Amino acid sequence: MMLAGFDRRDLGMLNNLFRMTLGDRYLGSALGLIWAVLSPLMLMCIFTFVFTVVFPARLPGRTGALPYVIWLLSGYGPWLAISEGLSAATTSVVGNAGVVKNIAFKSELLPMVGALMGIVPLVVAFAIIFILQVVSGEMPGPGYLALPLIVALHILFVSGLGLFLGALNVFVRDTALALPNVLTVLLFASPIFYPLSSYPNFIRPVLQFNPFYVIAECYRMAVVDGAMPSLWMICYLAVVGAAVFWAGLWWFRRLKSFFDTRL
């Protein structure tokens, strides 16, 4: 069966590459895979400290430190997954030049593997949230059941962007250098550390279509409110994700034949 030019064999390759990249990322460090848990955990601690102690933010309908932390993590975890996925995808082709030049496979799998790397901080964040919810007596709702669908749409969207950036980075190496700055801007421009209601009324209708916000909000609804994400968001993400993925794939395949010169 073929889907978007990929077959079963490519799926197996995707799996192999994912495990390989996961291993590479944490290999050679003394603590190994513990960093996969430790580094998102530390970032979350920092942001939690800043936004609960230094700049206590007000949150409509939720009082107390723990509910706020859960709320914050439910947005920051997905954000970490997106930024981690995008960074990994952007450097995936250049960073795996040895693999690209020596193994016959579809190199468009690499940015997808990059996007999938975001799953690691995501799982860590949700594990922490789950523990906090149990500790604070908030029972996780049925919204958790929607997670696989949200993850799938999230990966589709990030893969699409990653395909675009990964191919661009082969030619314009500044891409990987510029990305962290862009990501920081995007993070603070998206209603992730603060609710959408913090924005003035007139700009909200526009900002709510920010796909980064929509992804974070879907996770947040599912995990914090225990509710199914709203239908329009899922539909919107599906359409945007599919469009971005298709465009990214087209861009990547168009540039792929020139990779040989640049790697």
Next chain:
Amino acid sequence: MSRAVAITCQGVSKSFALVDGGSAWRLALGRGGDVPHFTALDGVSFDVPKGQFLGVLGRNGAGKSTLLRVIGGVYAPDAGKVAVHGAMSGLYELGLVGNPQLTGRQYADRLLTVHGFSPAERATMISDIHDFSELGDRFEDPVLTYSAGMGARLYFSTATAGQYEVYLLDEVLAVGDQHFQSKCWRRLRERVSGGASGVLVTHDWSAIVRLCETAHVLDHGKMVFSGPAERAVRRYLYGEQAKSTYRDGIARFAGTPVYPRKIMTGTDFSLEAEVEILARAEVGVVLAVERLQPAYGWETGLMSRRTTPVGEEPGRYAFNVDIPAMPLPPGSYQISMHLVMPEPHSSAVKIVLDGFSWLDGNGLELGVEGVDGRGFSLPAEWRVTG
């Protein structure tokens, strides 16, 4: 009888865009048309029959490695078609695929995983790799601590651990110590006799002669010669124009010698030739029958060391060489024949006046047919004493 084909290349071309800082953006934005291109391969076509290794010779930058990667599917050709039948293992460079922090064992495991072997298959193959590479305890050390030769041992062992049907090898046999090289040869020969095929890309001509029956010479992306390995080697070593230097104006062969191109082993062989002597000299003729055989290298089957005088006065002379009951075992041989005259100051040195030789591309081919195992061999007697 048509033999099964393992690899087919049809009109394969590949060019690379010469990308610099400015054109990178243009390429990315889809205006790649005006970016200068470098043609690495230009209309290369060939077949590799099953059970044969094809040699590709060429100088640095001739497009050898590009060709190998195109066959392996790493590069997509701009034009033409490549078809490979059967499972394939490619060793395109002796560089590391992936993370240098990996230990030898992890590296092997990763590569085999990528090739889709099951955990059980991997376990046996990795113990074979460990064994064959002779890395010993160093197998558990990160690859970045390996020397170049140790790395080569690991990469070769990994690439050839599986029983693939097609092997693509680039310059691999030029590295490693003699001991390991001979192991590599043995393994490749085993694979070939087991029916495997492949392409060996190298500028080490002796490697081609040892392993390949057929070879191609690649120059600036074009196939400039294809044919029997020994002739490809000659073409590669001496180029198109280069011939042996003959002293002109003294004597020359008048036409191609007449002899049977194919004979049965044990039958009488006779070669007739005509010589024209132009200036007074002690002209003699020498003859050698040589055989180039994959897996054995050069074998000189018969060689007449003594110069046979032809004549001294100008004129035409005919002579013939008889070899009664041709004692050579079946195979394909090359006859080299040269006209020589002694150096006036030292009779031990001969001046070559004219000749036929595979080295010059005008060698005289001789096919000896018959039953294997017949023919001349040393009368060695074997005994197992222990």
